Amino acid sequence: xxxxxRTLDWGFPRWRAYGESGQEAAKVRLCDRHGCAEPGNCxxxxxxxxxxxxxxxxxHAAEYNRGWDYFAGLEAEEAAAREGAESNxxxxxxxxxxxxxxxxxxxxxxxxxxRALEVLDLDPDADFETVKKAWRTKAKEVxxxxxxxxxxxxxxxxxxxxxxDVLRQAEERRExxx
Numbered sequence: 147x148x149x150x151x152r153t154l155d156w157g158f159p160r161w162r163a164y165g166e167s168g169q170e171a172a173k174v175r176l177c178d179r180h181g182c183a184e185p186g187n188c189x190x191x192x193x194x195x196x197x198x199x200x201x202x203x204x205x206h207a208a209e210y211n212r213g214w215d216y217f218a219g220l221e222a223e224e225a226a227a228r229e230g231a232e233s234n235x236x237x238x239x240x241x242x243x244x245x246x247x248x249x250x251x252x253x254x255x256x257x258x259x260x261r262a263l264e265v266l267d268l269d270p271d272a273d274f275e276t277v278k279k280a281w282r283t284k285a286k287e288v289x290x291x292x293x294x295x296x297x298x299x300x301x302x303x304x305x306x307x308x309x310x311d312v313l314r315q316a317e318e319r320r321e322x323x324x
Contacts, residue, residue: 177203190214259316262309274317281310 177186178200186201190210202210217225255263255270263270266280284306286292293299 175201177201177206179203179206182206256316258312262312265305265309266313274313277310277313277317281306285310 175186176182177184179202182203184203184205186203188202188204188207189199190202190207192198192200200210217228220228260270263272263277266277266284268276268280272280285303288296288299288303288306290296290300290303
């Protein structure tokens with residue numbers, strides 16, 4: 147007779163008690179540090195270039211890594227060659243750092259704020275005091291009192307004013323939130 151693959155969890159009413167689970171206990175690997183009963187979920191190599199691993203809990207992995215020397219046991223030329231090869235493969239991260247991925251891309255500024263900063267020719271991570279100084283300097287150059295009857299200057303002044311208002315309101319919201 148064929149064995150049914152249907153579980154007892156289908157439909158209502160439930161055909162088993164609520165406290166029972168149909169699964170066995172999951173195996174948890176303990177930390178390899180003597181006397182530690184925490185789960186060991188951080189692998190660490192037992193020796194350089196070794197496939198064997200220790201499995202530590204996070205505090206013991208940090209302790210282990212504090213004294214780890216990646217170039218231990220290598221000659222100076224071999225260590226320099228390995229460092230050069232790895233810096234070449236990791237060069238993309240340094241290049242990305244140059245473009246400021248931690249600045250405006252961290253979500254702290256809205257697209258409107260970014261456009262306002264572009265209008266004022268400021269960096270994405272400019273603080274509000276820098277915004278005030280830039281706005282005052284640029285607004286003085288194209289103010290309608292300084293350049294009367296100049297439509298282009300009036301449009302530019304209006305753009306600076308709108309950009310400043312956007313950034314001022316965003317700063318007020320940040321201060322209000324805490």
